Amino acid sequence: xxxxxxxxxxxxxxxxxxxxxxxxxxxxxxxxxxxxxxxxxxxxxxxxxxxxxxxxxxxxxxxxxxxxxxxxxxxxxxxxxxxxxxxxxxxxxxxxxxxxxxxxxxxxxxxxxxxxxxxxxxxxxxxxxxxxxxxxxxxxxxxxxxxxxxxxxxxxxxxxxxxxxxxxxxxxxxxxxxxxxxxxxxxxxxxxxxxxxxxxxxxxxxxxxxxxxxxxxxxxxxxxxxxxxxxxxxxxxxxxxxxxxxxxxxxxxxxxxxxxxxxxxxxxxxxxxxxxxxxxxxxxxxxxxxxx
Amino acid sequence: xxxxxxxxxxxxxxxxxxxxxxxxxxxxxxxxxxxxxxxxxxxxxxxxxxxxxxxxxxxxxxxxxxxxxxxxxxxxxxxxxxxxxxxxxxxxxxxxxxxxxxxxxxxxxxxxxxxxxxxxxxxxxxxxxxxxxxxxxxxxxxxxxxxxxxxxxxxxxxxxxxxxxxxxxxxxxxxxxxxxxxxxxxxxxxxxxxxxxxxxxxxxxxxxxxxxxxxxxxxxxxxxxxxxxxxxxxxxxxxxxxxxxxxxxxxxxxxxxxxxxxxxxxxxxxxxxxxxxxxxxxxxxxxxxxxxxxxxxxxxxxxx
Numbered sequence: 001x002x003x004x005x006x007x008x009x010x011x012x013x014x015x016x017x018x019x020x021x022x023x024x025x026x027x028x029x030x031x032x033x034x035x036x037x038x039x040x041x042x043x044x045x046x047x048x049x050x051x052x053x054x055x056x057x058x059x060x061x062x063x064x065x066x067x068x069x070x071x072x073x074x075x076x077x078x079x080x081x082x083x084x085x086x087x088x089x090x091x092x093x094x095x096x097x098x099x100x101x102x103x104x105x106x107x108x109x110x111x112x113x114x115x116x117x118x119x120x121x122x123x124x125x126x127x128x129x130x131x132x133x134x135x136x137x138x139x140x141x142x143x144x145x146x147x148x149x150x151x152x153x154x155x156x157x158x159x160x161x162x163x164x165x166x167x168x169x170x171x172x173x174x175x176x177x178x179x180x181x182x183x184x185x186x187x188x189x190x191x192x193x194x195x196x197x198x199x200x201x202x203x204x205x206x207x208x209x210x211x212x213x214x215x216x217x218x219x220x221x222x223x224x225x226x227x228x229x230x231x232x233x234x235x236x237x238x239x240x241x242x243x244x245x246x247x248x249x250x251x252x253x254x255x256x257x258x259x260x261x262x263x264x265x266x267x268x269x270x271x272x273x274x275x276x277x278x279x280x281x282x283x284x285x286x287x288x289x290x291x292x
Numbered sequence: 293x294x295x296x297x298x299x300x301x302x303x304x305x306x307x308x309x310x311x312x313x314x315x316x317x318x319x320x321x322x323x324x325x326x327x328x329x330x331x332x333x334x335x336x337x338x339x340x341x342x343x344x345x346x347x348x349x350x351x352x353x354x355x356x357x358x359x360x361x362x363x364x365x366x367x368x369x370x371x372x373x374x375x376x377x378x379x380x381x382x383x384x385x386x387x388x389x390x391x392x393x394x395x396x397x398x399x400x401x402x403x404x405x406x407x408x409x410x411x412x413x414x415x416x417x418x419x420x421x422x423x424x425x426x427x428x429x430x431x432x433x434x435x436x437x438x439x440x441x442x443x444x445x446x447x448x449x450x451x452x453x454x455x456x457x458x459x460x461x462x463x464x465x466x467x468x469x470x471x472x473x474x475x476x477x478x479x480x481x482x483x484x485x486x487x488x489x490x491x492x493x494x495x496x497x498x499x500x501x502x503x504x505x506x507x508x509x510x511x512x513x514x515x516x517x518x519x520x521x522x523x524x525x526x527x528x529x530x531x532x533x534x535x536x537x538x539x540x541x542x543x544x545x546x547x548x549x550x551x552x553x554x555x556x557x558x559x560x561x562x563x564x565x566x567x568x569x570x571x572x573x574x575x576x577x578x579x580x581x582x583x584x585x586x587x588x589x590x591x592x593x594x595x596x
């Protein structure tokens with residue numbers, strides 16, 4: 001199994017298209033960092049404008065590597081799934097399209113193992129992509145902007161974490177995001193089992209993400225109870241929970257998380273979605289006639 | 293030699309199309325077995341069932357004496373195949389492709405042996421070139437190398453000369469002969485080109501619309517003394533009825549006979565006796581002649 005996994009990972013990283021996602025992420029983060037380097041203070045002033053009189057923090061203190069990273073993740077984690085779909089949605093359908101699937105399936109490897117290995121390779125790619133996001137958004141931002149306390153605005157309040165109380169939250173947030181992105185990878189992977197070309201599964205995944213994200217962000221009370229709790233896109237935002245803290249007498253409790261059980265619940269729901277997508281993929285692939 | 297492939301009553305439908313219809317055949321070890329039929333006759337579907345790519349609706353496949361469904365992994369470890377086009381990873385080199393398919397087959401092969409495989413198909417100088425730069429003939433040869441890389445006992449080649457120039461066809465033919473005679477492999481080769489099979493196959497199976505229409509060793513099929521006799525009369529239906537009233541009725545070739553004429557599977561020596569019976573039965577014989585080429589035989593059976 002390990003050797004098969006190595007082969008799949010080798011194939012992914014030998015394809016030039018794999019690096020498109022890395023280049024896109026690098027370009028976006030670079031543009032954000034440049035923009036905030038030269039116009040960040042104005043942006044922060046504007047952002048905190050609504051809270052004037054509640055917090056009196058100089059924009060220069062807010063604008064540090066931790067804040068930039070939060071800003072980037074807030075923008076990017078909605079779009080990284082699309083880049084994950086480019087590879088995961090191609091894992092089976094791409095082989096069918098190239099005509100290599102029939103060679104793989106006629107080898108002495110069970111279909112279930114073949115699928116598990118390919119899914120594991122998709123997960124590996126997803127994690128490497130997330131690591132790339134982490135390096136650029138956190139490490140490079142820290143190098144450019146330095147560190148300070150983290151101010152996370154939420155509606156008409158701000159969650160404030162001291163400098164020493166931030167880094168672990170990012171590790172946790174990236175860990176949670178990994179679960180969310182794996183869910184997207186699993187969905188794209190499932191779609192790829194049903195198709196013989198890559199476009200269909202990738203477009204289907206992107207469409208589902210767009211529709212679900214719109215529903216998640218709609219501020220319509222009817223959907224709050226009926227649909228939103230069941231959408232995986234709702235739970236993919238759970239990483240933000242690590243930056244919502246408890247306070248006592250106006251002071252942040254160090255190491256606290258406001259609603260940890262909600263984060264755990266979201267993570268479990270995402271894992272359940274991933275398992276369901278993978279199960280459907282295996283169930284279908286095991287009985288599929290390979291005609292490509 | 294014991295049977296390497298034994299297929300019993302294999303059938304597969306795709307919606308309303310019967311792709312393979314109650315097909316049974318046996319391939320003995322060490323043979324080059326030609327699997328013939330027109331395009332769409334059901335050859336590729338049968339091969340895909342032999343390689344577990346398609347699930348049969350009914351029937352049984354035994355390879356190396358074991359049931360394919362129950363011993364899939366053990367069997368496929370000893371099988372190498374090209375299925376239709378030799379599609380490989382175009383963004384990888386020939387050597388990388390070969391390495392991947394060797395590993396997928398569950399064997400560890402040294403770099404030197406991989407290069408030997410490429411040398412065997414004349415690609416060693418292009419070992420490090422990406423497959424996307426290969427010609428169709430080179431891809432076909434690389435496809436054969438990937439099928440052979442794990443030294444399988446049974447080699448299944450689906451239309452291996454498709455898209456090849458005359459030299460490429462001759463190369464494949466020589467390779468097949470080498471694998472069969474020198475390395476004692478069993479080869480199961482499908483083709484719609486009969487003249488190719490005449491050169492290399494020991495035995496043949498001809499199918500049409502998913503059904504077996506003839507099977508036997510090449511000599512038997514080619515030998516006019518033991519193949520078929522074509523009968524043309526002034527009234528086909530009446531003639532068939534009369535023939536069925538006699539012992540010759542057992543020799544009528546009806547399944548897959550779309551030639552428009554009456555075919556009887558009898559030896560050439562029996563033609564005079566058959567003719568006497570026909571005359572006695574009042575059948576007006578216009579022509580009674582043996583089929584003496586496999587091509588004719590094939591065309592008469594498949595109706596093309």
